[in-house]
Amino acid sequence: MDSLQTIKQRFGIIGNNVVLNRAIEKAIQVAPTDISVLVIGESGVGKEFFPKIIHNQSARKHNAYIAVNCGAIPEGTIDSELFGHEKGAFTGATQARKGYFEVADGGTIFLDEVGELPLSTQIRLLRILESGEFMKVGSSELQKTNVRIVAATNVKLKEAVEKAKFREDLYYRLNTIQIDIPPLRERKEDINLLFRKFASDFANKYRMPHIELSPEAQNYIANYPWPGNIRQLRNFAEQVSVVEKERVISLEKIMELLPHSSTMLTVTNKKDKNSSDFMERELLFKVLLDMKKDLNDLRALTLDLIKHKDNEEFNGSTQELIQRVYQEQDEDEHDFTPSSYNLVPAANAPKPTYQPPQYDYSDDVYDVSPIEEPESLSLQDNEKEMIKLALEKHKGKRKMAADELGISERTLYRKIKQYHL
Numbered sequence: 396m397d398s399l400q401t402i403k404q405r406f407g408i409i410g411n412n413v414v415l416n417r418a419i420e421k422a423i424q425v426a427p428t429d430i431s432v433l434v435i436g437e438s439g440v441g442k443e444f445f446p447k448i449i450h451n452q453s454a455r456k457h458n459a460y461i462a463v464n465c466g467a468i469p470e471g472t473i474d475s476e477l478f479g480h481e482k483g484a485f486t487g488a489t490q491a492r493k494g495y496f497e498v499a500d501g502g503t504i505f506l507d508e509v510g511e512l513p514l515s516t517q518i519r520l521l522r523i524l525e526s527g528e529f530m531k532v533g534s535s536e537l538q539k540t541n542v543r544i545v546a547a548t549n550v551k552l553k554e555a556v557e558k559a560k561f562r563e564d565l566y567y568r569l570n571t572i573q574i575d576i577p578p579l580r581e582r583k584e585d586i587n588l589l590f591r592k593f594a595s596d597f598a599n600k601y602r603m604p605h606i607e608l609s610p611e612a613q614n615y616i617a618n619y620p621w622p623g624n625i626r627q628l629r630n631f632a633e634q635v636s637v638v639e640k641e642r643v644i645s646l647e648k649i650m651e652l653l654p655h656s657s658t659m660l661t662v663t664n665k666k667d668k669n670s671s672d673f674m675e676r677e678l679l680f681k682v683l684l685d686m687k688k689d690l691n692d693l694r695a696l697t698l699d700l701i702k703h704k705d706n707e708e709f710n711g712s713t714q715e716l717i718q719r720v721y722q723e724q725d726e727d728e729h730d731f732t733p734s735s736y737n738l739v740p741a742a743n744a745p746k747p748t749y750q751p752p753q754y755d756y757s758d759d760v761y762d763v764s765p766i767e768e769p770e771s772l773s774l775q776d777n778e779k780e781m782i783k784l785a786l787e788k789h790k791g792k793r794k795m796a797a798d799e800l801g802i803s804e805r806t807l808y809r810k811i812k813q814y815h816l
Contacts, residue, residue: 410585426452436576439624446505458502466511484533510550593632
């Protein structure tokens with residue numbers, strides 16, 4: 396019997412998640428038996444690998460392996476596909492045909508999306524599980540088959556049983572051994588490994604340079620809920636590899652490309668109680684990025700002012716920067732006053748020849764003191780400061796402050812309590 400790492404390499408399984416490893420080990424352990432196995436997991440998690448592992452590690456590995464997507468076969472023809480039919484059994488049956496259970500005798504059949512089977516077909520499948528017998532469509536002759544059945548579904552079969560959409564006896568026969576595959580959002584440590592693997596594959600496929608993610612972008616995709624799981628991540632890696640000209644992808648670009656929807660938030664909330672404010676945190680993060688840009692502009696302005704404070708004229712670039720900062724301040728805050736910049740009159744200092752258009756500085760002379768670096772760059776401290784500024788701007792009106800911050804009023808109440816504002 397092959398080891399866990401050997402199985403991963405053979406089937407191209409990427410990741411070191413504990414739950415994923417446990418599922419693979421369980422598949423290896425049950426493979427030598429003929430026990431029926433039910434693989435449970437959301438769409439796109441890679442359920443199709445596990446019946447292959449079970450078949451490959453069993454004594455049936457030299458016989459047929461057939462994968463059947465039960466949801467893709469029309470209800471009127473699925474019995475014929477699975478069990479075969481006799482000539483003349485229905486219109487168009489011009490000759491007898493073998494079904495999958497007859498062809499796979501001695502091997503393994505993987506029934507994907509088994510929850511989509513019609514009730515009449517479920518009865519036939521139950522008979523095979525109990526006695527190994529079946530009848531072709533249009534025939535009265537019993538046939539025997541020796542087939543290992545591995546089923547998979549993203550439907551909650553227990554709920555389907557309660558709603559009488561799936562037979563209870565068939566459920567328990569299929570569910571002798573259950574293997575649960577974790578969704579990608581519960582495998583955060585594997586997400587960047589998978590992305591790099593997909594990016595490398597597409598770089599080789601399309602003969603283009605390999606793409607990389609910035610550290611911030613890596614952190615973002617590791618915490619993204621990925622409702623489409625591995626299939627969505629693979630498609631996203633292909634999209635970025637082909638469309639983007641830059642080979643180092645920034646956080647801003649990732650946030651532009653990944654979809655945001657109510658479905659995404661619903662899936663996230665079901666699995667992670669702390670994810671209810673995912674989108675609100677993302678909006679706050681965007682605002683913090685804008686603040687960082689503004690701080691860089693102000694820092695450049697301050698350094699230039701300090702450098703030229705003894706000159707009679709400011710250079711042209713500094714004048715443009717001052718004008719732009721003043722104009723943006725006027726647009727955002729109508730109650731701006733020069734005193735908010737903490738300008739201190741200096742004795743015998745030369746009078747600057749440039750004056751911002753909206754303000755009269757003819758009677759005073761100012762010396763600009765250096766602006767200190769922010770004491771903290773943590774998201775929590777900046778978030779607290781932003782909330783304080785929003786409340787001050789709107790004079791304590793929480794609803795208006797919440798709208799300004801782009802978060803819900805309920806979240807603002809919680810943040811106020813959290814930060815003791």
